[in-house]
Amino acid sequence: MAKKGTEKVDRDKDEDEDTRQGMLDYFKDWFQCTPSIYPPNLHDLVELKYGRVIRRGHNRVVGIKTKDYNIYDAVDAKYTKIVYEFIPMGKRQEKLEVNGSYILKKKDIQDAPWSFGSCHACWKMKERNFTDITRTPHPYQASPTEPNLSVLGGCGHVICNACVMKVERYTLEDEPYRSCPYCGNPHAFPRDLRMWCISEEVDLHYKNIMKTKTKDKNSNAEI
Ligand SMILES: [Zn+2]
Numbered sequence: 001m002a003k004k005g006t007e008k009v010d011r012d013k014d015e016d017e018d019t020r021q022g023m024l025d026y027f028k029d030w031f032q033c034t035p036s037i038y039p040p041n042l043h044d045l046v047e048l049k050y051g052r053v054i055r056r057g058h059n060r061v062v063g064i065k066t067k068d069y070n071i072y073d074a075v076d077a078k079y080t081k082i083v084y085e086f087i088p089m090g091k092r093q094e095k096l097e098v099n100g101s102y103i104l105k106k107k108d109i110q111d112a113p114w115s116f117g118s119c120h121a122c123w124k125m126k127e128r129n130f131t132d133i134t135r136t137p138h139p140y141q142a143s144p145t146e147p148n149l150s151v152l153g154g155c156g157h158v159i160c161n162a163c164v165m166k167v168e169r170y171t172l173e174d175e176p177y178r179s180c181p182y183c184g185n186p187h188a189f190p191r192d193l194r195m196w197c198i199s200e201e202v203d204l205h206y207k208n209i210m211k212t213k214t215k216d217k218n219s220n221a222e223i
């Protein structure tokens with residue numbers, strides 16, 4: 001009997017591995033996406049209504065300057081880690097577990113280039129700073145609805161979770177992609193995958209917290 005039980009567990013494990021491999025194959029192109037090295041245009045590229053692009057190309061393309069960074073408290077960031085989370089039918093889990101089965105992949109970016117660090121879509125609202133650890137949590141330590149998380153789109157734009165959720169609110173469940181609220185790319189955010197794009201500062205801060213926790217645990221064990 002016991003043997004039969006073990007066989008079943010093994011079979012389940014194999015099936016889990018097959019499913020996981022299937023998902024990795026399915027999303028493999030998304031794992032190639034990298035954060036754009038360009039800051040946003042000074043003016044909106046597209047106009048959205050109810051999460052859909054209703055107008056584009058209506059504004060002049062003007063690059064932003066240091067003066068604009070200062071006016072809008074904008075920053076640049078180096079994204080050193082991307083965590084790919086599977087979100088079946090667009091429904092995130094209550095909590096993202098470290099090494100949990102919903103994490104499909106983690107990617108470290110060596111020598112990360114400078115990218116924009118204040119949400120390509122809502123930067124003029126001055127609400128996001130993905131390098132500021134007092135404002136931006138690590139996705140492992142945040143609620144799925146935390147507005148300050150940084151999400152990578154297939155178009156390369158780094159958008160805050162609040163802006164992505166705003167588009168999602170108006171997207172039907174059977175639509176496989178959500179549009180980028182900055183550039184209007186209709187295939188920017190897959191319904192079933194979140195690409196958490198983590199700045200060097202947030203990544204480091206999280207690692208330090210974990211290191212302290214492990215140290216505490218060890219010292220407790222010694223007592
Ligand atoms: Zn935003």
Ligand SMILES: [Zn+2]
Pocket residue numbers: 153155156157180181182183184185188
């Ligand atoms: Zn975009």
